[in-house]
Amino acid sequence: MPELVVEQIHKRLGGNEVLKGVSLSLARGEVIALLGHSGSGKTTLLRSIAGLETPDAGRITLGDRTVFDADRRIEVPPEKRGLGLVFQSYALWPNRTVFANVAYGLRLRRAGDADVRRRVGEVLDRLGLGKFAERYPHQLSGGQQQRVALARALVYQPPVLLLDEPLSNLDAKLREEARSWLRQLILQLQISAVYVTHDQVEAMAVADRVLFLRDGRIEQEGTPQDMYEHPASAITADFMGTNNRLTGTLGAMADGRGRLDGEDFGLWGRLCSPIGVGSASTAFIRLERTRLADGSGENRLAMRLETSLYLGERWEYLLTRGGLRVRAWGRAPLPPGERWVEFPADDLWLF
Amino acid sequence: MRAHPVRLAGVAVVAVVVLAPLGLVLYQSLLNAPFFSPAARGSLAAYRYVLGDSDFHGAFLTSVIIAFGMVAIAMPLGGLLAFLVARTDLPGRRWIEPLLLVPIFLSPVVLAFGYVVAVGPVGFFSLWVKALIGSVPWNLYSVGGLILIAGLTHVPHVYLYTASALKSLNPELEEAARTAGAGVWRVALTVSLPLVTPALVFSGVLVFFLGFELFGLPLVLGDPAGILVLTTYLYKLTNLLGTPSYHLMAVVAVAIIAVTLPLVYLQRHLLRYANRYITVVGKGLAARPLPLGRYRWPALVLVLAWLAVTVGVPLSGVALRSVVATWGEGVRLTEVLTLHHFRELMEYPNLIRGIVNTLVIGTVGGGLAVAVYAGIALVSHRWQGRGAMLLDYLVMTPRALPGLIAGLAFLWIFLFFKPLAPFRSTLFSLWLAYTVVWVAYGLRLISSALYQVGPELEEAARVAGAGQARVYRDVTLPLVRFGLLGSWLLIFMIFCREYSTGVYLLGPNTEVIGSLIVSLWGTGALDLIAALSVINVLLIGAGLAVALRLGVRLHA
Numbered sequence: 001m002p003e004l005v006v007e008q009i010h011k012r013l014g015g016n017e018v019l020k021g022v023s024l025s026l027a028r029g030e031v032i033a034l035l036g037h038s039g040s041g042k043t044t045l046l047r048s049i050a051g052l053e054t055p056d057a058g059r060i061t062l063g064d065r066t067v068f069d070a071d072r073r074i075e076v077p078p079e080k081r082g083l084g085l086v087f088q089s090y091a092l093w094p095n096r097t098v099f100a101n102v103a104y105g106l107r108l109r110r111a112g113d114a115d116v117r118r119r120v121g122e123v124l125d126r127l128g129l130g131k132f133a134e135r136y137p138h139q140l141s142g143g144q145q146q147r148v149a150l151a152r153a154l155v156y157q158p159p160v161l162l163l164d165e166p167l168s169n170l171d172a173k174l175r176e177e178a179r180s181w182l183r184q185l186i187l188q189l190q191i192s193a194v195y196v197t198h199d200q201v202e203a204m205a206v207a208d209r210v211l212f213l214r215d216g217r218i219e220q221e222g223t224p225q226d227m228y229e230h231p232a233s234a235i236t237a238d239f240m241g242t243n244n245r246l247t248g249t250l251g252a253m254a255d256g257r258g259r260l261d262g263e264d265f266g267l268w269g270r271l272c273s274p275i276g277v278g279s280a281s282t283a284f285i286r287l288e289r290t291r292l293a294d295g296s297g298e299n300r301l302a303m304r305l306e307t308s309l310y311l312g313e314r315w316e317y318l319l320t321r322g323g324l325r326v327r328a329w330g331r332a333p334l335p336p337g338e339r340w341v342e343f344p345a346d347d348l349w350l351f
Numbered sequence: 352m353r354a355h356p357v358r359l360a361g362v363a364v365v366a367v368v369v370l371a372p373l374g375l376v377l378y379q380s381l382l383n384a385p386f387f388s389p390a391a392r393g394s395l396a397a398y399r400y401v402l403g404d405s406d407f408h409g410a411f412l413t414s415v416i417i418a419f420g421m422v423a424i425a426m427p428l429g430g431l432l433a434f435l436v437a438r439t440d441l442p443g444r445r446w447i448e449p450l451l452l453v454p455i456f457l458s459p460v461v462l463a464f465g466y467v468v469a470v471g472p473v474g475f476f477s478l479w480v481k482a483l484i485g486s487v488p489w490n491l492y493s494v495g496g497l498i499l500i501a502g503l504t505h506v507p508h509v510y511l512y513t514a515s516a517l518k519s520l521n522p523e524l525e526e527a528a529r530t531a532g533a534g535v536w537r538v539a540l541t542v543s544l545p546l547v548t549p550a551l552v553f554s555g556v557l558v559f560f561l562g563f564e565l566f567g568l569p570l571v572l573g574d575p576a577g578i579l580v581l582t583t584y585l586y587k588l589t590n591l592l593g594t595p596s597y598h599l600m601a602v603v604a605v606a607i608i609a610v611t612l613p614l615v616y617l618q619r620h621l622l623r624y625a626n627r628y629i630t631v632v633g634k635g636l637a638a639r640p641l642p643l644g645r646y647r648w649p650a651l652v653l654v655l656a657w658l659a660v661t662v663g664v665p666l667s668g669v670a671l672r673s674v675v676a677t678w679g680e681g682v683r684l685t686e687v688l689t690l691h692h693f694r695e696l697m698e699y700p701n702l703i704r705g706i707v708n709t710l711v712i713g714t715v716g717g718g719l720a721v722a723v724y725a726g727i728a729l730v731s732h733r734w735q736g737r738g739a740m741l742l743d744y745l746v747m748t749p750r751a752l753p754g755l756i757a758g759l760a761f762l763w764i765f766l767f768f769k770p771l772a773p774f775r776s777t778l779f780s781l782w783l784a785y786t787v788v789w790v791a792y793g794l795r796l797i798s799s800a801l802y803q804v805g806p807e808l809e810e811a812a813r814v815a816g817a818g819q820a821r822v823y824r825d826v827t828l829p830l831v832r833f834g835l836l837g838s839w840l841l842i843f844m845i846f847c848r849e850y851s852t853g854v855y856l857l858g859p860n861t862e863v864i865g866s867l868i869v870s871l872w873g874t875g876a877l878d879l880i881a882a883l884s885v886i887n888v889l890l891i892g893a894g895l896a897v898a899l900r901l902g903v904r905l906h907a
Contacts, residue, residue: 052810078813079821085814091807095829104825105815152815162814 001063003028003192004049004160009058011044018044019055020216026160031186031193033207035200035239040213042196046162049194050085051078063159079108084153088165090145092137098124098148099133105156123151127185143174150182154189161193167202179205200240204228212236233273234351237284244290244326246283250275250350258350263322265301269348281350289347290328292317293340300342308333355819361730362742368787369745372752372760373608375767380601387766397598401606410584411606417498417569417580418562424502425558428657429509430551434539435650436510437517438525440640442651447658449895452511452905454504454661456891458848459567460868461884465665466491466500467571468672468881473679475671476664481680492576501568503661505561509554516550517543525641535641553621560614563607564753566851571872581607582755586854597763604756612751619747666888673881692882702879705862706886709847712782712863713890717842720786721835724793724842728801729823733809747791754851757788762855781861784852789845796841800834801827837903844894847887864890 004026011019018041026032034042047053049060051067054075060068062083067076092101099120106116124130127147137145146166153161167175167182183206186193197203203210204224211221220227220236231237238245251261258271260283269283293300303319303326315333319326319341326341379386383394401407435441436448454462470476470491477487490496520543528542544551566582573583585603588596643650672678676687696702727746731739749757761784765775774780786793804827812822828835850865857866864887871880898905 050810050814052813077818078810079816079818081814082816083814085811087807087811089805089807091805091811093808093811093826093830104812104817108816108821152811156816 002026003030003063004194005059005061006045006049007059007061009045009048009055009060011041011048011053011055013044018216019048021058022213022216022218024211024218024221026192026194028192029190030209031191031195031207032209032211033195033197033203034211034213035197035203036213037239038198041216042198042213043164045213046085046164046194046196049160050083050162051076051081082156082158083160083162084156084158085162086146086149086153086164086166088168090137090149090169092145092148092152094137097134097136098129098140101137101148102152102155105152109156119155120151123155127151142170143178146170146178154191159192161191163193163195165196165198168197168199175202182206212239214239231272231284231349234282234284237272237349237351242287243284244287244328246285246324246326246348248281248283250277250279250281253277257345260348260350262324265321265324267299267301267343267348268345269343269350270346272349273351275350283348283350285343285348287316287327287329289344290326291342291344292328292330292334293342295340297340297342299345299348300340303339303341305334305336305339307336358730358734359738361727362738362745365727365742365745365790368783369748369790372757372764372787373748375763376601376604376608376756376760379597379763380605382598382601385595385597386763391598397602401599401602406579407584407603407606410579410581413494413573413578414563414565414580416494417501417565418559420498421502421505421562422555422558424499425505425509426551426555428503429506429554430513430544430547432506432654432657433510433513433517433547434543435643435654437514438539438543438641439535439643439650440647441643441654442647447654449899449905450658450662451654452507453895455507455511455905456844456848456895457662457666458850458865458868458884458887458891459504459565460571460850460865460872461567461669461887462504462665463500463568463571464868464872464880464884465667465669467668468678468877469664469668475668475678478680492572492578494573494578497569497572497578500572501562501565503657504568505558506657506661508557508561509551512550512554512557513547516547520546522639529641535643535646538641549621553618556614556618556621560611560618560751563611563614566753566755567869570869582753582851586755600759604759607753607756608751611753612748615747615751616744619743669881669884669888672877673885692878693885696879696882696886699879701859701862702867702883704860705864705867705883708778708781708860708862709864709887709890712778712785713843713847713894716778716782716785717846718839719782720789720793720842720846721797721839723786724790724797724838725828725835727790728794728797729827732801732823732827733806746794749787749789750791752788754788754849755854758784758852758855761787775856776858776860778861781853781856781863784856785846785849788849788852789842792845793838793842796838797831797834800831800838803834804830837898837901840894840898840901840903841905844891844898847890847894 002025006022006024009019009022010017022041022045024032034045036042044053048055055068055070057070059066059070062081066074067081068074102120102123103116106119111119124133127150129144129147129151132140132144137148140148150166167178170178179202195203195206204227207224209221210224210227212219212227214235220232227236228240231240237243246260246262246267248260248262251259251266253271256271257268258281260267260269260281267283275281301321303321306318306320309316309318310333314329314331317328317330317334319328319339328341380397381393381395382391383396384391432451436444436451441447468474470489472487472491481487524546525538525542528538533541563581565580569578569580569583570586573580579587581603585600588600588603673692674688674690675684676689676691678687731742752760761780765771765780808830809822809826812826817825848865850869853861853863853866854869857870864883868880868883
């Protein structure tokens, strides 16, 4: 039985339909990421699961317990759902020590003093916070506060952990470390979790499955690899990675491939949506698949290298041809001039 | 989430307590005799009498003139002071700032008395000036004098809203204008003030209806020249026909409320626009103040002059009058100094009770009122429903009731509802009236503390397993402890200051300093008034000192 089932959730906020029928299911031990731009409805969905928002329609089931059903007018208040929630702002109570913050959920469950001390101690140790138990939140760094928030949500072993952009308040470097640490912790504790983020890399790194939300609907869902390598729509393709984007019309079709005819070029690519010859088409190719080539060849274009940007671990080339602008990555700086650029047909997706 | 029954019950209780007095006033105005009289019948006779009375016309007109005059004085001056203190390098603005709010906490009747003994026809300053130049160049007992004093003492209301709007403006807006080449005054006139215009308009409406509710100042300053405003006209009606003319008083009350209530609601409407340009920028908003240059010292002189006239003159008058045996032309100050008046107070048990009651109602009553306000605030806390909006309108309704009328209405409530009758001559009646009169103010204090609590701090507790009541107990209230303490101090001062609400509730055991001064004013016992006033100011001063020491913000 899935830990969590969400069926056809609709929600209006201030005359604006934020969720337009979203469904998902979370298996035991699974982590799903709700990925989307701000305003896509992902946080509203998470808060609906937690019971902090009341959807207008739909049903939410935790294990064998219906916690929300608009038709049957069932609404279990958040405190009776037994979930764990990590807030984007951490929401640590500033007037309580780390220990008291974490112990709160256990005290509400009427755990004995000794039991509280043992379990809080365990979870703090596990998250590397053992020596901070008597500190107040403002005496901790952002990363430590983030872990306290996690400890507070984990301590009473909720069946499902909800995380609302838990890493977005950390600076970039710390975020990458926390990402892998979090994934490891989730695997060790076999936590079932719903993870909201707007960062596709974070979503892919942490989750077993990614749900891409757009405009209140699920645009596409699948494993991180699926989502990255087989996007079902131009929007998913665009969101999941860093792309070059070419526009034109579909000039010809053969064996699941199509030819994109631009201003003064024709490139073959994989057909990813049912479009007909003569219709407008947009092609996407990941930057890392766009290559500089030695000379002319199949699916190669002569372009002008305008400049090379130094990004530390690599160089980025800025190439133009008429109105077409393309970026590519390489290991060395190159002087401006004419270059050949290859767009491998398998990696060029036509929508 | 659907509205909780506790929330709905809270709205119902507030509705009863707020609307019952209003309803009773309206009901009484439609009778031809006091409601307890067996002869009372439904009739418009009282309206015919009052609306046909030329004194009423005069009083109404005077009230309108005074209210407009106050706005004309308080708005520009309050706006200027706000700009100087909030935005410029005015010397000493840190210690000036709390002083600017002092007039709000002083009892108007004490201030009025202070002006009489300081700059009245035979006031200290008047006689000193006369000795210097041969005559007194001003006439306190005139509509002009009344407007000037009422206008000056209401400057803090404008200052308060304008300064807080100015402080929350993004300083980069001003810096952008300066970088583009605008000088300080140009920035003030073309950037800062236009951006706070909504707040200025809001406070202008406030001052206007406060002008309609004015009682202490016109009672004391208008009386000698026979100047009547609506509230003093109502007060004069009290014993006009030998028997209580409640029906006539009710009509006057209805007339006042008919003007003030729409203004109060208009104000709420304006509030939505008042913060239109306010961008809540997080921390680090400490903008570099605009340099005043050569206007620095003249600006300081202006601020100090205003302080001297509004606080210095009346308070020094009160203080001096309380320690002289007599005063008049030819009297030398050093020969008449005495502490006799304070000793004399001891001979009047009702005055002693008044002082004790003032302390009790300020401390205990203030604490209980804060508890009630906190309860109401929690009822509507994070509640978006229609009930919350209704509650919002309900709690601001008493603002339209001048204290005098609120006190009268509660007197009637205690007479009308027999089960409440035993409480009439206890402090409870006074406390209830005070609490209702100040409910809008108190709620604003507490709501602004609650506003600081991030919603996710409460949500985190909900998700962790705490019910709503538990969340309030474990998270919300502990986080606003300091805010509640501060509110208590401010309510203490406001309750000590209050005078008009107690006028009609005054009786054995319900004396407070303010209402005693009003009733003594009728008997001309200046010595006792002076001594009581000094004690009143000292009580409030003590509260103010504690508040400042603890770093309590003096406004919501």
